[in-house]
Amino acid sequence: MLGLPAHVTACLFDLDGVLTQTAKVHNAAWKQTFDDFLRRRAAATGEQFRPFDPGPDYNRYVDGKPRADGVRSFLASRGVVLPEGDPDDPPEADTVNGVGNRKNVVLLERIHQDGVEVYPGSVTYLKAAVEAGLRRAVVSASANCGPVVAAAGLEPLLEARVDGLVARAEGLRGKPHPDTFLAGAARLGVEPAHAAVFEDAQAGVAAGRAGGFGYVIGVDRVGQADELRAHGADIVVTDLGELLDGGSTT
Structure with missing residues (x-):
């Protein structure tokens, strides 16, 4: 139903370009x-x-x-x-x-x-993930992640946050290193192999692959499907809604 392998029990979402239109x-x-x-x-x-x-x-x-x-x-x-x-x-x-x-x-x-605009397909997907019982975290390089999530009304749909402030406080390397995604999985209490990474950036997709995550979804908002694949995406979609409706992927 969610377009994910059966072994995936958690979702790690980048913020800008995946959940919100702040990119x-x-x-x-x-x-x-x-x-x-x-x-x-x-x-x-x-x-x-x-x-x-x-x-x-x-x-x-x-x-x-x-x-x-x-x-x-x-x-x-x-x-x-x-x-x-x-x-x-x-x-x-x-x-x-x-x-x-x-x-x-x-x-x-x-x-x-x-203000902050969200991607409607991403909000629908988040709600479906909640209903399916999947764990959910946002992982962003932005130090403004918290205020943006709040302004977008996404706080009730997300259980954990790893952002630029957390990375600085904990000495986590930024993407394309996997540190922040690994921290997100740890906050949800899941192994990387059981978590899916959702990313629109080449560096973020590379981080998902480097961390040994169970599934890496590239979100192509700007016509870079080939580059996202080259950096490690298992699948590329133009909107998360495609994963729900069984539509075609690129």
């Missing part, structure tokens, strides 16, 4: 932040300004990763290396953490202005 808000916040930084850098150095591409740049360097990893990864692709700084750096600081904190300021402004 596009994250993308827009990254673009604004990186473009502002690159524009200032070009003016100071005389280099040509090349804006952040919300397609390949977002999917390859940023999506699904902890904030600092995303900053470091994208800027490295442009030959830019910044000092790490401190996690509490002000958003004006030209450090890895400062740029990441600036992105967070922009993100919260956009969420406050526009």
Whole structure:
């Protein structure tokens, strides 16, 4: 009924792009932040300004990763290396953490202005998982996972949360490492082999495969089905509702 193997007793859901439509808000916040930084850098150095591409740049360097990893990864692709700084750096600081904190300021402004949208198919799937007695956790790199889950009205459907704040407090490596998903399974009291991972990011799918999880579902919102498969997805769908209605998968 849920499109999962019989041995799966728990579901570990990424948040942005799987349950909520905040991935596009994250993308827009990254673009604004990186473009502002690159524009200032070009003016100071005389280099040509090349804006952040919300397609390949977002999917390859940023999506699904902890904030600092995303900053470091994208800027490295442009030959830019910044000092790490401190996690509490002000958003004006030209450090890895400062740029990441600036992105967070922009993100919260956009969420406050526009609210949080959910994917209806994902909410239907969550409710079906509740009725089927499956354990359920959200696993996100975002430090804003809690407020977003609350704003989206998803708290009653989820039993546990592992997010960017938990990862920082417990020293968990971000995706594509499996640490956060393993922590999610542990919070639900299930072995990884009995848990399914639901991810829209290439890094997240790779984390699910690296952790030895029982089933890895890639959620293709942006036309990257082949890449999700290449990174370890067992199956790729465009919406979780497809798993309920027996529709075709890609």
